[in-house]
Amino acid sequence: MISKTPKPPYYAVIFTSVSSAITKGYDETSNQMISLAKKQIGFLGIESARNEVGITVSYWDSLENIKNWKDVFEHKIAQKRGKEVWYNTYKVRICRVEHDYGFEKQIEFKMD
């Protein structure tokens, strides 16, 4: 769910999109791309949610490995198909994560 990323600095790719009305083949390709991303060198994690807008954030160890992932053959085909069919608009933001912090609810156990 929430990616267990290392201590910063590391990198994030924020992919924000608005889908077209055509969804045929989208889920299959999306799942394939997530599986493929997870196999890439430097991949650290991925988080995704979609309502009116879809947001997928993937985490990487370096700008170089983000570039390598962008250039993977199957990913390039998916990108092309995304423009032609699945997306009306999207934006990709390449970021350096400078600082992070988190919260986890403590669950109290009671031993009788």
Added chain:
Amino acid sequence: MISKTPKPPYYAVIFTSVSSAITKGYDETSNQMISLAKKQIGFLGIESARNEVGITVSYWDSLENIKNWKDVFEHKIAQKRGKEVWYNTYKVRICRVEHDYGFEKQIEFKMD
């Protein structure tokens, strides 16, 4: 929907969360916080989606204005309530957006 952010560099706060079972008061506070964020100096935009995981990305002109927003009184109360009630876990990542690009589908107009 997709924030119209300026030319990089600028900053992004990626807030990824898993909700608790308690939703009372969440939507109201969430909407209030979005309205309040939009009034802050240095605010550039916000994007949000939620399924199993919620992702909200807000964009800012500087680390200083991110810090100022974190410290706004009403926001601090909402953060406290978030930990106590609405979230099981969350992660906040403060990022410098180094580079961005986008796509917008061209709609063809035909004049007869």
